[in-house]
Amino acid sequence: MHELGTELGRFIGGSIDDMQLRAAFREYLEGNPDQREVVASWLKDSVQSGRLSASVWLSLRDLFDAAPAHAAAGPTALTPRALMPDSDLAGATRIATRPPAARQAPSHNSTQRAPLRASSPPQQTSGPLQTGMIVRERFVLMEELGSGGMGKVFKARDLRREEAQDRNPFIALKILKSEVSAHPDSFMALQREARRAGSLAHPNVVTVYDFDRDGDRIYMTMEYLEGRPLDSWLRNEYAKGIPLAQAWAIISAVGAALEAGHHKRIVHSDLKPGNIFVCADGTVKVLDFGISRLVRPTDGKSDETIFDPGKRLGGLTPAYASLEMWTQDTPDPRDDIYALACVSYELLTGKHPFNRASARDVKEKKLVPQRITALTRRQWESIRKGLALRRAQRTGSVREFLQDLEPRSALRRFAKPLMIGAAIVSVAAVVVGAQFYRVAVEDSTMEVLQCAEVIRPAAITQKPAATELTPERRRELDENVLLASDSLAGITAETPLEELKYILSDGPNSVNDVLNSVLADDPKHAQALRLKAAAAEIYAQRAQQSLDRNRSAEALDLVRYARLVQPASQALFRLEQTACRADALATKAQKTS
Numbered sequence: 001m002h003e004l005g006t007e008l009g010r011f012i013g014g015s016i017d018d019m020q021l022r023a024a025f026r027e028y029l030e031g032n033p034d035q036r037e038v039v040a041s042w043l044k045d046s047v048q049s050g051r052l053s054a055s056v057w058l059s060l061r062d063l064f065d066a067a068p069a070h071a072a073a074g075p076t077a078l079t080p081r082a083l084m085p086d087s088d089l090a091g092a093t094r095i096a097t098r099p100p101a102a103r104q105a106p107s108h109n110s111t112q113r114a115p116l117r118a119s120s121p122p123q124q125t126s127g128p129l130q131t132g133m134i135v136r137e138r139f140v141l142m143e144e145l146g147s148g149g150m151g152k153v154f155k156a157r158d159l160r161r162e163e164a165q166d167r168n169p170f171i172a173l174k175i176l177k178s179e180v181s182a183h184p185d186s187f188m189a190l191q192r193e194a195r196r197a198g199s200l201a202h203p204n205v206v207t208v209y210d211f212d213r214d215g216d217r218i219y220m221t222m223e224y225l226e227g228r229p230l231d232s233w234l235r236n237e238y239a240k241g242i243p244l245a246q247a248w249a250i251i252s253a254v255g256a257a258l259e260a261g262h263h264k265r266i267v268h269s270d271l272k273p274g275n276i277f278v279c280a281d282g283t284v285k286v287l288d289f290g291i292s293r294l295v296r297p298t299d300g301k302s303d304e305t306i307f308d309p310g311k312r313l314g315g316l317t318p319a320y321a322s323l324e325m326w327t328q329d330t331p332d333p334r335d336d337i338y339a340l341a342c343v344s345y346e347l348l349t350g351k352h353p354f355n356r357a358s359a360r361d362v363k364e365k366k367l368v369p370q371r372i373t374a375l376t377r378r379q380w381e382s383i384r385k386g387l388a389l390r391r392a393q394r395t396g397s398v399r400e401f402l403q404d405l406e407p408r409s410a411l412r413r414f415a416k417p418l419m420i421g422a423a424i425v426s427v428a429a430v431v432v433g434a435q436f437y438r439v440a441v442e443d444s445t446m447e448v449l450q451c452a453e454v455i456r457p458a459a460i461t462q463k464p465a466a467t468e469l470t471p472e473r474r475r476e477l478d479e480n481v482l483l484a485s486d487s488l489a490g491i492t493a494e495t496p497l498e499e500l501k502y503i504l505s506d507g508p509n510s511v512n513d514v515l516n517s518v519l520a521d522d523p524k525h526a527q528a529l530r531l532k533a534a535a536a537e538i539y540a541q542r543a544q545q546s547l548d549r550n551r552s553a554e555a556l557d558l559v560r561y562a563r564l565v566q567p568a569s570q571a572l573f574r575l576e577q578t579a580c581r582a583d584a585l586a587t588k589a590q591k592t593s
Contacts, residue, residue, distance in 0.1 A: 004028055004039065011056070018059055018489075022210060025060055040064045056482075059160065062138050129154070129175060136214045139173050139221070146229070151176040155224060167490075167499075170224040171209065175217055200264060203493040204257035206277065206285045222287075223492075226280045231273035234346060241350035244375065244407050250276070251344050252402060253284035258336045259398040261289055267331040271339035272320045273346065281494055319352055323359040323389045334391045337401055341386025344405065348372055353387055363389055379405050469521060477518045481527050484514045488534055497558070500542065504535050505564060511535050512565050536566040540575060552582035 007024040010016045016024075029036055043057050129152060133141045139156040146153050153174045161169040201207075207223040230250065254276055261268060268275075268289055277285045316325050322338040325331075338359070345353040353369035354362050361367070369387055371380055382404035388394040395401045469477070487503055488511060495503075505512040512535060518528040539562030546555035556579040563572050 008056070019208075019210060021056075022060060022063070025063055029063060036064055062136060062160065135173060135175075135219060136212060139171065141173070142170070145172065156221075158221075168224075172222050172224045173219055174222070175219045200257075200260055200266070200289065202257055202260040204253045204284055204286060205260065205289050206287050208289075225277055225285060227278050229274050230276040230278055230343070230347075233278060234273050234350065238347060239350050241346075241348050244348060244379065244405075247344070247347040248407055249282070250278065250284050250347060251340075251405065254286055254340060254343065255398045255402045257284075257286040257289065258333075258340060262333040262336070262398065267333055268336050268339075269325065269331050270317055270320075271336055271343065272317045273343060274317075276343065279494065283494060318358040319354075319356040321359060322391075322394075323363060324391055326358070326360050332391060333397065334394045337386050337395050337398060338388075340398065340401065341383055341395075345369065345372070345383055345387070348374070353383075359389060379407075473521065477522055477525065477528075480514050480518050481525070481531065483509075484511045484518075484528075484531050487511050487514075488531060488538075491538060497542065497554075500538070501561060504538065505561060532565055536562045536569060536572060539565065540572060543575060543579065547579060547582060550582075550586070552579060552586045555579045556583050 004025060007016065007021055011018070011021045025039075029039065043060065046057075129141065129144075131141050131143050131154075135141065135156070138159050140159065141154045141156050143155050144152060145155050151174050153172055156171055156173040158166075158169050158171050161171075206225065209221040209223070211218065211220045213219070254271070258268060258271070266289065268286070270288060271286070275287045277287055279285060320339040320342050322335040325335055342353055345351075349372060354367050357365070357367060369384070372383065375383070382395070382401055385393070385395045385404075386401050395404075491500060491503060502510070504510060511531070515528045515532050515535075518525050519532075522528070539558050543555040543558035543562065546552075546558060556576070559572060559576045559579050563569070563576060566572060
């Protein structure tokens with residue numbers, strides 16, 4: 001078990017994530033099935049002795065719940081959750097349609113709720129999936145969110161998360177269709193791809209947690225999103241297209257997701273409106289990243305991914321697949337650019353550029369997309385080059401596609417005339433402006449200094465270093481660091497600001513408080529110092545986003561929270577000055593209007 005101990009050490013040190021840790025344990029248990037009880041006992045003893053966080057055991061425990069699939073006498077059950085209280089089921093089924101603002105913040109003084117557990121033995125079933133069933137004795141299917149070419153997607157409640165008192169116990173669970181599950185290489189191939197996709201960690205890519213099997217069904221778990229897929233918007237609100245200024249937020253977000261994948265040599269290969277999700281808060285997420293790229297083509301004109309269970313898993317969506325995908329060429333980032341150009345055209349016009357014809361039909365019939373008159377020549381060339389049938393003629397990178405398509409502001413449009421005018425005026429400005437320079441600088445400096453008069457955090461009180469830390473105390477410090485790391489890992493781009501503050505520095509046992517207690521005993525604890533910097537960086541990133549959206553007061557508040565975590569940071573001090581100036585200008589503008 002030495003290699004498992006090494007992987008746990010890497011996980012605690014932050015070198016690998018929980019998905020990679022699970023994969024390491026799964027591979028070991030599959031290769032050493034006789035060691036399951038020994039490893040489980042070792043983990044339990046480590047938790048009881050305080051050497052390991054209970055959350056780590058909870059995240060791994062399902063790997064020990066049943067024998068490996070190849071050793072099982074028959075398929076494990078998708079068990080009906082018949083004994084689940086009706087009130088629990090009804091209360092959780094419609095959360096997907098509730099806007100985020102309607103959610104109530106969790107009560108941190110509430111009594112602990114016992115986790116749900118089935119009080120009768122699992123019943124085997126081979127019938128269709130339905131709400132109330134439980135997958136792998138862990139995921140309760142709450143409601144069906146949709147179905148498509150890859151399978152059905154359910155909203156599910158993760159009993160392990162509930163047991164660990166997670167604020168958000170819900171996940172999305174996709175049961176893959178039988179054509180994929182029945183293929184002998186599917187589980188290994190998809191597990192490998194899930195690991196690669198999980199390495200993206202991008203705000204515009206849905207987070208894939210894991211792949212696993214329940215009997216003869218293969219399923220994947222991923223973050224639960226609230227909102228609607230883009231194809232739903234295109235059928236309804238966007239049926240006639242929308243202006244580029246409005247569509248740009250979606251196009252640029254999808255492009256950013258693709259670019260992140262391409263940098264890691266991952267090609268999506270099945271980008272389409274159905275795989276683009278618009279969250280209730282406006283965030284755009286790309287789904288099935290790194291999963292569909294194993295696919296090979298068959299014919300058809302539907303919007304569903306088509307799979308070919310031959311020697312190698314395969315599939316595509318005809319209307320958005322490049323010509324090279326039809327000819328089974330090696331996956332290439334330019335395949336995704338063709339699909340992105342199709343989606344962009346559809347957003348801007350409400351219609352597919354080739355009336356949903358496949359690239360093969362486009363080539364045979366020599367179809368040409370109709371020009372979008374609302375676009376400039378440069379912008380239309382970006383779309384046209386993205387739709388080129390041959391890779392050699394297609395746009396070379398996502399960044400190039402976005403740069404040419406990006407709507408330019410009036411300032412950029414008239415940049416050259418303004419520069420010429422500025423050159424003429426500058427000579428006069430030098431003569432006249434010098435006398436006002438000193439007054440302007442002094443006024444600006446006073447505003448910033450007054451704005452920056454905030455309470456600075458007290459220095460961390462360090463204990464006398466006369467006595468060396470005992471092994472027990474060292475383990476306690478490492479446990480606290482692990483808890484802080486777990487809390488940071490739960491923060492996403494969608495975490496509300498008030499909840500963010502609660503987790504990082506406002507709430508009891510906040511990340512900052514826990515890390516300060518560690519540094520009080522060990523001021524040079526490297527991992528604690530890194531996590532402090534990470535917490536401050538989360539605040540700083542949110543502050544910069546607020547500045548970009550002209551929310552100067554909000555930005556100033558956030559950067560001050562960041563300085564409470566890292567008071568000596570010069571970068572945060574400069575960011576606070578920037579926020580101060582922006583807030584002062586906004587206040588003046590309000591007074592004069």
